[in-house]
Amino acid sequence: MTGHLIIIEGGDGSGKATQTRLLTERLQHEGRQVRCVSFPDYDSESSALVKMYLNGDFGRDANSVNPYAASAFYAVDRFASYQTKWKNFLLQGGTVIADRYTTSNMLYQMIKIEDPAARRRYLDWLWDFEFHKMGLPVPDMVILLDVPLAVTEQLMAARMGKTGGQTGDIHEQNESFLKKCHEAYDQLAKQYSWQCISCALGECMRSVEAIHEDVYSIVLKLLKK
Numbered sequence: 554m555t556g557h558l559i560i561i562e563g564g565d566g567s568g569k570a571t572q573t574r575l576l577t578e579r580l581q582h583e584g585r586q587v588r589c590v591s592f593p594d595y596d597s598e599s600s601a602l603v604k605m606y607l608n609g610d611f612g613r614d615a616n617s618v619n620p621y622a623a624s625a626f627y628a629v630d631r632f633a634s635y636q637t638k639w640k641n642f643l644l645q646g647g648t649v650i651a652d653r654y655t656t657s658n659m660l661y662q663m664i665k666i667e668d669p670a671a672r673r674r675y676l677d678w679l680w681d682f683e684f685h686k687m688g689l690p691v692p693d694m695v696i697l698l699d700v701p702l703a704v705t706e707q708l709m710a711a712r713m714g715k716t717g718g719q720t721g722d723i724h725e726q727n728e729s730f731l732k733k734c735h736e737a738y739d740q741l742a743k744q745y746s747w748q749c750i751s752c753a754l755g756e757c758m759r760s761v762e763a764i765h766e767d768v769y770s771i772v773l774k775l776l777k778k
């Protein structure tokens with residue numbers, strides 16, 4: 554019996570790594586067969602082209618890099634991870650929790666395309682490419698850590714202060730980019746029925762534990778089905 558693939562999605566710094574770890578640890582503690590993975594798989598050689606892309610080797614402006622080509626770099630990295638690390642585990646009934654997945658291509662590559670019809674064509678192509686042609690598993694659930702734009706901007710400002718404004722990769726986190734990301738998340742969450750978790754109350758982040766309880770209870774419903 555095939556297990557479950559659960560994705561933790563969200564913007565940079567929304568708490569994906571934190572929530573992926575807490576969820577994995579809690580489910581493992583309950584005695585379930587659970588593993589977590591993270592994309593890009595930076596520790597693997599399969600992420601070489603993703604690293605070149607993020608380093609700006611194909612152009613310093615992310616928008617200038619063909620979204621179909623960039624999507625392929627990430628998809629190939631996922632294929633390698635799936636085939637060598639967690640395919641058997643999933644097929645034997647394990648639960649895999651992924652920090653980012655195809656859903657990140659849907660967002661970060663789709664936003665390079667302005668025209669709504671061209672965006673739809675891209676999303677259809679991506680679904681077919683990753684899930685049909687490459688044979689990657691379709692997620693059973695996508696959990697979106699929803700951080701309002703104003704709160705994201707505060708977090709980014711605090712972080713920029715610490716790093717002197719260097720974000721390091723070409724997916725630059727400026728205000729208009731963040732706005733585009735948020736609009737796209739809203740659209741994708743509706744279109745693909747993602748589970749949205751509000752991570753802030755007003756202009757403040759909720760506690761890590763409170764968000765975890767929400768994540769855990771949604772996942773438990775899926776695992777009990």
Ligand SMILES: Nc1ncnc2c1ncn2[C@@H]1O[C@H](COP(=O)(O)OP(=O)(O)O)[C@@H](O)[C@H]1O
Pocket residue numbers: 563564565566567568569570571572758759760761764
């Ligand atoms: N709910 C929260 N409130 C405040 N800080 C948080 C919260 N969740 C995560 N953090 C902190 O924010 C930073 C980014 O979190 P992380 O889980 O690495 O995010 P992501 O994986 O989405 O980039 C870390 O320093 C983490 O400890």
Ligand SMILES: Cc1cn([C@H]2C[C@H](O)[C@@H](COP(=O)(O)OP(=O)(O)O)O2)c(=O)[nH]c1=O
Pocket residue numbers: 564565566592593607627628653654655656657658659661662724
């Ligand atoms: C996994 C994945 C990430 N991305 C993007 C999201 C990020 O901007 C970038 C690097 O991912 P990540 O290292 O998770 O970014 P961060 O630590 O900044 O949150 O790659 C895609 O465009 N497609 C994908 O399939």
